[in-house]
Amino acid sequence: MSASTVTPESRERDVSLTAPAKDHAPRILSRDPADFPVPTGREEEWRFTPLRRFARLMAGAPSTEHLTWSSETPVGVVIDELAADDPALLGLPLPVDRLSALAVANADGAVRVSIPESAATEPVVLRLHGDSAEALVWAHVVIDVRPFAQATVVLEHTGSAQYGEHLSVIVGDGATLRLVHLQLWDGDAVHAAHVSARVGRDATFRSFQASLGGSAVRVLETVEYAAPGGDAELLGIFFSKAGQHLEHRMLIDHAVPHCRSNVLYKGALTGDPAAGEAGIARSVWIGDVLIRAAAVGTETYELNRNLLLSQATRADSVPNLEIETGEIVGAGHASATGRFDDEQLFYLESRGIPADVATRLVVRGFFAEVITRLGLPEWESLLQDRLDSELGFEAAGVDDEADE
Amino acid sequence: MATLEIRDLHVTVESDGGPREILRGVDLTVRAGETHAIMGPNGSGKSTLAYSIAGHPKYTITRGTVTLDGEDVLAMTVDERARAGIFLAMQYPVEVPGVSVSNFLRTSVTAVRGEAPKLRTWVKEMKTAMEGLSIDPKFAERSVNEGFSGGEKKRHEILQMELLQPKIAVLDETDSGLDVDALKIVSEGVNRVAAAGTVGTLLITHYTRILRYIKPDFVHVFVDGRIVAEGGPELADALEAEGYDVYVKAAASA
Ligand SMILES: Nc1ncnc2c1ncn2[C@@H]1O[C@H](COP(=O)(O)OP(=O)(O)OP(=O)(O)O)[C@@H](O)[C@H]1O
Numbered sequence: 013m014s015a016s017t018v019t020p021e022s023r024e025r026d027v028s029l030t031a032p033a034k035d036h037a038p039r040i041l042s043r044d045p046a047d048f049p050v051p052t053g054r055e056e057e058w059r060f061t062p063l064r065r066f067a068r069l070m071a072g073a074p075s076t077e078h079l080t081w082s083s084e085t086p087v088g089v090v091i092d093e094l095a096a097d098d099p100a101l102l103g104l105p106l107p108v109d110r111l112s113a114l115a116v117a118n119a120d121g122a123v124r125v126s127i128p129e130s131a132a133t134e135p136v137v138l139r140l141h142g143d144s145a146e147a148l149v150w151a152h153v154v155i156d157v158r159p160f161a162q163a164t165v166v167l168e169h170t171g172s173a174q175y176g177e178h179l180s181v182i183v184g185d186g187a188t189l190r191l192v193h194l195q196l197w198d199g200d201a202v203h204a205a206h207v208s209a210r211v212g213r214d215a216t217f218r219s220f221q222a223s224l225g226g227s228a229v230r231v232l233e234t235v236e237y238a239a240p241g242g243d244a245e246l247l248g249i250f251f252s253k254a255g256q257h258l259e260h261r262m263l264i265d266h267a268v269p270h271c272r273s274n275v276l277y278k279g280a281l282t283g284d285p286a287a288g289e290a291g292i293a294r295s296v297w298i299g300d301v302l303i304r305a306a307a308v309g310t311e312t313y314e315l316n317r318n319l320l321l322s323q324a325t326r327a328d329s330v331p332n333l334e335i336e337t338g339e340i341v342g343a344g345h346a347s348a349t350g351r352f353d354d355e356q357l358f359y360l361e362s363r364g365i366p367a368d369v370a371t372r373l374v375v376r377g378f379f380a381e382v383i384t385r386l387g388l389p390e391w392e393s394l395l396q397d398r399l400d401s402e403l404g405f406e407a408a409g410v411d412d413e414a415d416e
Numbered sequence: 417m418a419t420l421e422i423r424d425l426h427v428t429v430e431s432d433g434g435p436r437e438i439l440r441g442v443d444l445t446v447r448a449g450e451t452h453a454i455m456g457p458n459g460s461g462k463s464t465l466a467y468s469i470a471g472h473p474k475y476t477i478t479r480g481t482v483t484l485d486g487e488d489v490l491a492m493t494v495d496e497r498a499r500a501g502i503f504l505a506m507q508y509p510v511e512v513p514g515v516s517v518s519n520f521l522r523t524s525v526t527a528v529r530g531e532a533p534k535l536r537t538w539v540k541e542m543k544t545a546m547e548g549l550s551i552d553p554k555f556a557e558r559s560v561n562e563g564f565s566g567g568e569k570k571r572h573e574i575l576q577m578e579l580l581q582p583k584i585a586v587l588d589e590t591d592s593g594l595d596v597d598a599l600k601i602v603s604e605g606v607n608r609v610a611a612a613g614t615v616g617t618l619l620i621t622h623y624t625r626i627l628r629y630i631k632p633d634f635v636h637v638f639v640d641g642r643i644v645a646e647g648g649p650e651l652a653d654a655l656e657a658e659g660y661d662v663y664v665k666a667a668a669s670a
């Protein structure tokens with residue numbers, strides 16, 4: 013593998029290198045955007061991304077614009093602002109690409125959500141709303157789940173913006189965090205996010221991503237384990253329609269023994285065959301799992317399934333497992349992209365079910381396995397309604413006494 | 417009382433060498449309370465007839481009419497036909513991953529009956545119907561037809577027939593792939609629906625063994641895209657003993 017491109021000077025500026033670069037591990041870790049060359053689109057991590065749509069974010073101009081925040085804060089949860097030079101920011105997992113470094117650099121400090129063990133366990137809800145697709149917004153959010161705390165944090169994004177986000181997640185020893193990160197944007201939003209999680213000893217990180225809106229959304233999730241016994245579950249759903257680009261990438265770095273990871277992502281795509289290139293619904297799912305030599309006793313599985321509801325779709329799905337030790341409990345991956353085909357439609361229609369209801373039935377059934385694992389009924393039905401409206405159904409108009 | 421009338425039905429499919437005519441003038445009337453058996457050699461067009469009645473998009477009607485109580489069936493969409501009372505038990509039921517049987521059945525019943533059944537009575541109704549066909553209750557949570565054995569798929573088709581109570585039921589080789597016990601169970605299901613006297617049944621089969629359980633009023637011999645002979649149950653026995661040869665030869669020389 014090629015040597016790192018990082019210069020000795022930059023190393024002094026809080027840059028660390030991943031030991032001999034792995035195929036899919038980031039080669040550069042830095043908080044300085046200048047350490048990351050501007051992508052050309054040929055790089056492995058950018059080759060699926062429509063860089064033109066991320067051009068304004070990639071240009072990286074500072075901005076003082078913000079999303080509007082409203083929050084529900086259970087008793088004991090503290091939300092505060094950290095200045096850019098706050099030492100608490102130094103120990104966080106580092107950005108791994110230019111956009112995530114730009115978010116940290118331009119956010120000029122961070123908003124921190126601290127959840128101590130004594131806090132009430134109701135969800136912390138952060139509703140972030142953007143008013144304009146013209147607004148350029150940078151944000152660094154830190155979720156600090158203290159040891160042995162039990163926390164649920166929901167981050168909901170609505171409206172529109174050009175949004176560069178870096179979300180640092182620290183799950184303390186013995187703690188459990190359920191993180192729900194929802195991209196419910198209007199059609200013209202552009203959102204690049206890096207969720208970088210560090211999972212403590214015997215800690216559990218359960219993440220749920222849903223990308224159902226936006227023009228272009230690129231979410232990168234990185235998971236590292238601070239000590240043995242960590243457990244990370246990354247769930248996700250996305251629904252891509254004509255002209256949308258929804259990209260989910262994850263890199264799970266098993267560098268310590270006896271940790272678990274489990275990934276389950278499901279996506280549906282429906283484009284507009286009459287609209288040519290502009291009608292294509294696009295999705296990208298990249299699941300990189302690295303089991304380093306020290307990570308004996310690792311157990312990992314990742315699965316991505318995509319459902320194509322029309323011809324005008326393109327779903328890339330690339331699971332990738334690199335294993336450097338044989339002493340693991342198990343490692344596997346699977347990826348499948350299938351079509352909702354005319355025979356299935358005919359079968360359902362021949363039982364009296366109208367075509368649109370049949371599509372909805374299939375899409376609901378497809379996502380149910382993931383959505384029901386969220387374990388938050390209120391948010392599950394919100395997502396279900398949103399999926400219905402993506403399919404052109406009035407959220408509450410159809411009888412949907414499901415059979416669960 | 418429902419009547420399905422098929423008149424001079426001509427149907428083509430798109431093949432590599434252009435449209436190919438499969439049905440070449442089918443005439444048939446099925447009334448509520450009647451059971452018609454259609455028997456004929458492989459490839460003679462029996463499934464094509466069944467699919468054409470149900471409205472499968474692969475088939476093009478080039479001539480003729482199909483009416484249900486005077487209504488133009490051919491002008492209806494597939495789901496409208498089902499809601500009008502036409503049911504097709506398929507020779508090869510389709511797998512629909514991700515959709516549970518119970519959700520599928522309820523959605524279908526809701527569409528055909530025009531209103532959602534009350535949840536409590538519905539659960540009981542479904543359970544009873546499944547028991548009657550010796551279908552394990554666990555199937556309710558499985559994906560439609562996914563991983564079902566051939567026999568399980570056929571039972572699932574008849575389960576739908578019982579719940580949907582159609583006016584006209586077309587059963588395309590529902591008997592094939594069933595062992596003797598399953599054949600009996602499935603036949604009993606069909607007979608339960610027929611007992612009300614409100615369904616007209618079109619039973620497509622290769623074998624007379626199902627006719628021991630489901631008594632046909634009429635037997636039609638189907639060769640080369642049309643009905644070439646008609647009779648009562650005794651015709652089925654003759655076919656079993658002598659095969660279709662004489663009809664096939666006659667059709668070829670016609
Ligand atoms: N797409 C197609 N292109 C060409 N020929 C086709 C096509 N689809 C069906 N056929 C032909 O139409 C004919 C009738 O088929 P059909 O399935 O209706 O027969 P069948 O009587 O049901 O046979 P079986 O007893 O084997 O079920 C067959 O010769 C079949 O090969």
Ligand SMILES: [Mg+2]
Binds near residue numbers: 463464507588
């Ligand atoms: Mg057939």
